[in-house]
Amino acid sequence: MRNLIIVQLVFVFFLEACGQQTQNKSSSLDKATMESKPEIIDLVTILNPEGQLLETRINPPEGYQRAEVKDSSFARYLRQLPVKPHGSEVLYFNGKTKPNRDVYEAVVALEIGSKDLHQCADAVMRLRAEYLWQNKQYDKIHFNFTNGFRVDYSKWMQGNRIVVKGNKVSWTSKYAPSNTYRDFWKYMETIFSYAGTYSLSKELHATGIEELKAGDVFIQGGFPGHAVMVVDRAIHPQTGEKVFLLAQSYMPAQEIQVLKNPQDPDISPWYPSDFGEILYTPEWTFKKADLKRFKD
Numbered sequence: 001m002r003n004l005i006i007v008q009l010v011f012v013f014f015l016e017a018c019g020q021q022t023q024n025k026s027s028s029l030d031k032a033t034m035e036s037k038p039e040i041i042d043l044v045t046i047l048n049p050e051g052q053l054l055e056t057r058i059n060p061p062e063g064y065q066r067a068e069v070k071d072s073s074f075a076r077y078l079r080q081l082p083v084k085p086h087g088s089e090v091l092y093f094n095g096k097t098k099p100n101r102d103v104y105e106a107v108v109a110l111e112i113g114s115k116d117l118h119q120c121a122d123a124v125m126r127l128r129a130e131y132l133w134q135n136k137q138y139d140k141i142h143f144n145f146t147n148g149f150r151v152d153y154s155k156w157m158q159g160n161r162i163v164v165k166g167n168k169v170s171w172t173s174k175y176a177p178s179n180t181y182r183d184f185w186k187y188m189e190t191i192f193s194y195a196g197t198y199s200l201s202k203e204l205h206a207t208g209i210e211e212l213k214a215g216d217v218f219i220q221g222g223f224p225g226h227a228v229m230v231v232d233r234a235i236h237p238q239t240g241e242k243v244f245l246l247a248q249s250y251m252p253a254q255e256i257q258v259l260k261n262p263q264d265p266d267i268s269p270w271y272p273s274d275f276g277e278i279l280y281t282p283e284w285t286f287k288k289a290d291l292k293r294f295k296d
Contacts (some may be wrong), residue, residue, distance in 0.1 A: 123249035197225030204292035
């Protein structure tokens, strides 16, 4: 867990971290059992080791087609995330590796910085903000600290910076206006430091599983809490059944990873939208009601 930084204010800032949760492993298939099942052949059609983007690395299950999305949409951005070479392990912020114990199927090839900050909610906010920044929608980039203080990137790019003094938080003009990627990343690290699942869960809006789309978030806000993002969706044209992909970061700070489906290895890493009331992921369990969405 990242070290907690306690700022003495009338209100208290909490540095949130993704928590650890013990999973029931009884439903997972033994590796030897999986290897002996003929259904494993289906995975060859789903995984393309040569693919360099999320959409070319992971194909939909047989009979499914990727949902149509607009070229400039957040869904398209997520679908085209670059991925590291097949078999790569997730790296922590300090360069150490996270062994793949049936947790992830692919690793997103995005830098995460050298600080223990880029954890679960941070990765969700980062993907959303990166998309908006690349599309010059700067006014839509804003997040709240845990105490509710709103931090707009549009003010940051004007040269303003956050000041914490005693029991007050405010903006101060410090630099000339600038909008380099380095400025943007400094802004995100500030958000990572003082926001997390608790604050993000309050910013997002509840949505129903029948409306699920790429960019939605399964989130449990708390100290600790956890969040994973829906990064793609596919539909069976005959039956209307839907499946989706999930990605997360975790703790300590680590690269974003596309999660395996521990409940259904035949279609993994895809998850069926009719999973019931409980969504089992490799490192956390969510409820169907935990699905939320960014406001457009």
